[in-house]
Amino acid sequence: MATPATKPKLELRMGAATREAYGQGLVELGKTNPNVVVLDADLAKSTFSAKFQEQFPERFFTCGIAEANMVGISSGLALSGKLTFASSFAVFLCDKGYDQLRMCVAYPKVNAKFCGSHGGISIGEDGPSQQAIEDIAIMCALPGFVVLVPSDEFCARALVHRMAEHAGPCYMRTGRPKAPVIYGPGDKFEIGRAKLHGEGRDVAIMACGLEVGYALQAQAQLEDEGIAARVLDMHTIKPLDEAAIAGAARECGCIVTAEEHVLDGGLGSQVAKAVAKSKPVPMEFVGIRDTYAESGTPEQLMEKYGLTAPYIVAAAKAVLKRK
Amino acid sequence: MSAAISMAASSAKTTAPRDISELKRMANRMRIEIVKMIGAAGSGHPGGSLSEVELLAALYFRVLRHDPANPSWENRDRFVLSKGHGCPALYVVLAEAGYLDPALLPTLRKLGSPLQGHPDKRVLPVLEASTGSLGMGLSIAIGMALAAKLDKRDYHTFVMVGDGEIQEGQNWEAAMFAPFHRLGNLTLIVDYNHQQLDGFLKDILDPAPLREKLAAFGWNAVEIDGHDFAQVIPALEKARANTSDHPIAIVANTIKGKGVSFMENNPKWHGVAPKKEEVEAAVKELEAKS
Numbered sequence: 001m002a003t004p005a006t007k008p009k010l011e012l013r014m015g016a017a018t019r020e021a022y023g024q025g026l027v028e029l030g031k032t033n034p035n036v037v038v039l040d041a042d043l044a045k046s047t048f049s050a051k052f053q054e055q056f057p058e059r060f061f062t063c064g065i066a067e068a069n070m071v072g073i074s075s076g077l078a079l080s081g082k083l084t085f086a087s088s089f090a091v092f093l094c095d096k097g098y099d100q101l102r103m104c105v106a107y108p109k110v111n112a113k114f115c116g117s118h119g120g121i122s123i124g125e126d127g128p129s130q131q132a133i134e135d136i137a138i139m140c141a142l143p144g145f146v147v148l149v150p151s152d153e154f155c156a157r158a159l160v161h162r163m164a165e166h167a168g169p170c171y172m173r174t175g176r177p178k179a180p181v182i183y184g185p186g187d188k189f190e191i192g193r194a195k196l197h198g199e200g201r202d203v204a205i206m207a208c209g210l211e212v213g214y215a216l217q218a219q220a221q222l223e224d225e226g227i228a229a230r231v232l233d234m235h236t237i238k239p240l241d242e243a244a245i246a247g248a249a250r251e252c253g254c255i256v257t258a259e260e261h262v263l264d265g266g267l268g269s270q271v272a273k274a275v276a277k278s279k280p281v282p283m284e285f286v287g288i289r290d291t292y293a294e295s296g297t298p299e300q301l302m303e304k305y306g307l308t309a310p311y312i313v314a315a316a317k318a319v320l321k322r323k
Numbered sequence: 324m325s326a327a328i329s330m331a332a333s334s335a336k337t338t339a340p341r342d343i344s345e346l347k348r349m350a351n352r353m354r355i356e357i358v359k360m361i362g363a364a365g366s367g368h369p370g371g372s373l374s375e376v377e378l379l380a381a382l383y384f385r386v387l388r389h390d391p392a393n394p395s396w397e398n399r400d401r402f403v404l405s406k407g408h409g410c411p412a413l414y415v416v417l418a419e420a421g422y423l424d425p426a427l428l429p430t431l432r433k434l435g436s437p438l439q440g441h442p443d444k445r446v447l448p449v450l451e452a453s454t455g456s457l458g459m460g461l462s463i464a465i466g467m468a469l470a471a472k473l474d475k476r477d478y479h480t481f482v483m484v485g486d487g488e489i490q491e492g493q494n495w496e497a498a499m500f501a502p503f504h505r506l507g508n509l510t511l512i513v514d515y516n517h518q519q520l521d522g523f524l525k526d527i528l529d530p531a532p533l534r535e536k537l538a539a540f541g542w543n544a545v546e547i548d549g550h551d552f553a554q555v556i557p558a559l560e561k562a563r564a565n566t567s568d569h570p571i572a573i574v575a576n577t578i579k580g581k582g583v584s585f586m587e588n589n590p591k592w593h594g595v596a597p598k599k600e601e602v603e604a605a606v607k608e609l610e611a612k613s
Contacts, residue, residue, distance in 0.1 A: 037473065061469065061504075066496035069462045073500070076466020079452065081397075082473065099456055100493070104463055108444045108453040 010220035012180030012213050019117040019174040021153035023048025025160025026085060030056045033164065037077055039086040041067045047087040047117040047174075071097040071114075075104035078112040083164060090116025090132035090173050094139060105169045106142040113163045119149070119173035120260030121293040121301045122210055128292040132173070136208075137265025139171045140238045146170040146191055147238040149259075149267075151212035154183035155195075155235055162191050173209065175260075177298050180213035182233070194241040200228030203316045204248035204255045208234045208267050211258035211286070211307065218312035229316060240270050246278035254319040258286040258312050260302075282322035284315035341384050343552045348613065349384070349419060350376045354582045355609045356415045356428055362602035364432035367440070368408040370592040371485060374516040374577040375409050377550050378559075379416040382481060386559040391421035394449045400478050400563070401467045403452045405460020406485035406514060407441035408594070413450075414438050422449045458491025460484060461511060465501050468509040468570075479563050483512040487519030489530050495540075502541025505568035510559070511542065513572065514549065516579035520593045534574045542572040549575025582609055 016024075029036050030052055042065045044050035053060040063070040067088055074084040087093065093116045094101070105112050121131045139147045146166060150156035156174060163170040189195070194206075198219060207215040212233045219229045230252065232244055249255060255275060257268035268285040275281060288305055302308050341349070353376050361367035383389070387400040404413050411431060418425040423437075430436035437447040441455030452463045464482035471478050484494065501509055513533060517524050524530065537544040543565070547554040555575070562571040579593070580586030583605040586597075597605060 037469075059473065063500060064496075066493075066500070068459075068493040069465075069496035069500055072459050072462020072493065072497070073466040073469065075452070076463040076468075077470050078466070079463070080467050080470030080474075082466075082470050100459060100462070103453065103456040104459055 009224055010217045012182070012216065014178040015181035016153040017175055017178050018150050018153060018156035019046070019048050019176060021150070021156035022087070022115050022117070022160060022172070022174050023051030025157040026052040027055055028157070029160065029164050030059065033083060035081070035083045036164070037061070037082045037084050039063055039070050039074055039084060041065055041070045041088040041092065043088050043117070046089070047115060049085070049087045067092050067096040068100050071100035072104050074112045074114075075100070075110050078110045083111070083113070085113045085115060087115040087117060089118045089130060090135040091118070091130060094132065094135040098138060102142055106144055109144055109168060111167055111169070113170045115172045115174060117174045118176045120175060120209065121288065121305060122260060122298040123176040124298040124301060125295050127295040131293055133262050133288050133292070134265070135173055136237055136259070136261050136267065137269070140265065140270065142169070144168055145238065146236070148172040148191070148236055149208040150174065150235050151209055151233050152179045152182040154185060154187055155189055155233070158187070158189040159191070159235065162189060166191055175210055177210070179210060182212060182216065189235065192236045192239045192241055194244040195233040195235065196244065197231040197233065198229065200230040201251050202228045203320055204230050204232060204252040205258060205312060205316065206232045206234050206245070206248070206255060206267065206271055207258040208237060209260050211260055214307065214309040215258055215312055217309035218316065221309060221313050222316055227316065227320065234267055234271070237267055237270055240274055242274045242278065245271055245274045249275050249279035249281045254282045254323045256284045256286060256312060256315045256319055258307070260307055261287055263287040263289060282319050284319040286311050286315050343556070346380050346384060346552050350380050351582070351609055351613050353380065353412065353415045353419065355606050357411045358583065358597060358602055358605045358609070360411050360415070360428050360431045361596045362599065363429050364596060366432060366596050367411060368594045369586060369597065370518065370579040371406060371409045371514065371516060372412040373581045373583065373586065374549070374579045375412050375483065375514045376581070377552060377555050378483065378512055378514065378575055379412050381552060381555045381559055383416045383420045385556050386563050387481070388478065394422060398476055398478050401451045401464065401480040403454070403460045403464045403467070403480070403482040404442060405454055405482055406457065406488050407454035409485070409514070410442045413442065417449060457485070457488040458493040461494055461497040464509060465497055465506060468501070468506045469504065471508050472506075477508075479508050479510065481510045481512060483514055485519070486513055486515045486517065486524060486530060486533070489513065489533070490528050498537065498540045498542070501570040506570045507565050507568045510562040510565075510571040510573065511537070513574045514577055515574050516577040518579045518588070518590045518593060520590070522590045534572070537572040537574070541569065543567065543569040544572040544574060546574040546576065549577035550581055582612070584608060
């Protein structure tokens with residue numbers, strides 16, 4: 001794939017990390033709902049659940065480095081009527097807690113909420129052992145789970161509230177680095193409803209998490225070159241906004257997906273499934289290609305593993321040729 | 324589903340404390356039902372169901388604060404069967420207590436039955452948790468005990484794990500958590516029948532000395548004969564009345580396959596259903612004790 005290293009046309013203002021917004025959302029919830037209980041597995045300062053702990057220590061439990069137990073305890077609390085939010089790094093929560101997420105939460109349909117922070121490779125220097133690149137796929141595989149990947153702080157905060165309102169298990173992936181500001185405090189978010197940016201009819205770019213910022217940069221770059229793209233922020237991977245995807249497929253005739261996740265079972269796979277059912281069109285996939293990453297700065301890694309705006313531009317041009 | 328859970332009109336009577344001779348007769352009756360159910364299902368786990376009978380009978384008829392007429396009562400004591408494969412015994416005691424229509428017992432493991440192969444709360448809401456993947460019940464029970472403290476409720480949470488199950492690492496995460504968080508409103512019962520699917524614990528991965536290990540983790544741990552009501556009832560009653568901050572662990576020595584001579588202490592009967600003639604022989608042996 002071509003790797004044009006041009007500076008992006010659209011400069012996005014950096015805001016808070018989505019993990020920080022998670023902590024803010026929890027505090028907001030805690031103030032209005034005394035039933036909210038928050039758990040963490042020795043990463044509260046990193047996941048930002050510590051923000052809740054500071055305000056409501058009596059409703060916060062740190063479980064130590066024991067994710068399986070934390071998920072099981074969340075289930076027991078939720079079965080007893082508590083509204084639980086449990087967090088850790090996405091890789092530890094979803095991988096070490098997977099059997100418990102399945103047995104104690106998904107299968108009995110327990111109303112418990114989970115947040116995996118440090119999603120993707122943009123966590124940087126800590127390396128592959130800490131980088132969740134499979135969490136979306138494995139969480140989407142659990143029947144009944146809502147799977148959310150917010151793109152910026154406003155989206156993340158709003159989705160914390162939507163999780164609280166939703167009756168049933170939810171998983172939200174947050175990121176470590178500061179995220180570009182895409183929305184404002186007035187923007188509304190609903191589970192399962194993509195956010196549309198632009199009306200371009202040449203190509204549709206569907207992205208989640210940090211990739212939404214890159215997609216918007218790609219959109220600006222493409223516009224310069226006379227290509228009209230629309231961007232869909234797929235903050236909800238499950239349930240997928242199939243109507244928005246079908247509409248984009250019909251109106252644009254080709255799709256690029258972009259995600260900070262392996263291509264197997266992530267956003268691209270889910271979109272492809274939906275497109276195949278509704279309106280099959282050519283697709284290109286930006287994501288991590290069946291490999292683990294390495295240590296490096298977030299910027300270096302996003303570039304090296306093909307996740308930045310120029311790669312989305314290249315994918316858009318490639319898919320346009322196949323229309 | 325709703326038809327599955329018939330609220331016995333005589334619920335108050337069925338859960339009234341019973342004397343030991345009455346409980347012994349009930350335990351024998353439960354064993355007969357367990358053998359028949361698993362025989363009719365053609366699959367299931369007789370050994371670990373028969374080993375836990377006295378513990379369940381004592382819980383539901385002498386110890387738990389519960390009301391079969393009001394199964395979702397917020398202040399009820401909780402019981403989680405972590406060793407989900409032992410569910411035939413739980414289904415039978417729930418039927419004895421009036422939570423279940425006994426006519427459902429022969430539907431065990433059949434399509435559409437609320438009596439699933441392992442406990443499934445979706446179709447049998449009277450269960451406190453869905454279990455079957457081993458090692459998880461203690462964590463769930465901890466969540467329930469924490470919720471009681473947060474809500475300032477005085478219900479007690481009991482959880483039963485198998486001894487083979489305790490090889491699962493999650494138990495030890497949980498075993499550290501409960502004493503540290505001073506969950507005196509939680510009791511762990513270990514059905515210590517000394518066998519697991521592949522054979523005897525001593526030949527596979529022996530958790531002994533179990534009482535000492537749990538005590539070292541901060542549990543107020545006792546060891547009893549899990550088939551002797553004269554030991555089971557006082558141990559459970561003492562746990563229920565616990566006012567200390569220490570969670571209670573009851574290591575109950577039991578016999579896998581208890582009551583059916585050809586099943587006792589034979590690991591084969593962990594997960595094999597008795598054939599028709601074996602059911603008949605077992606029932607005959609148990610009825611002779613009635």
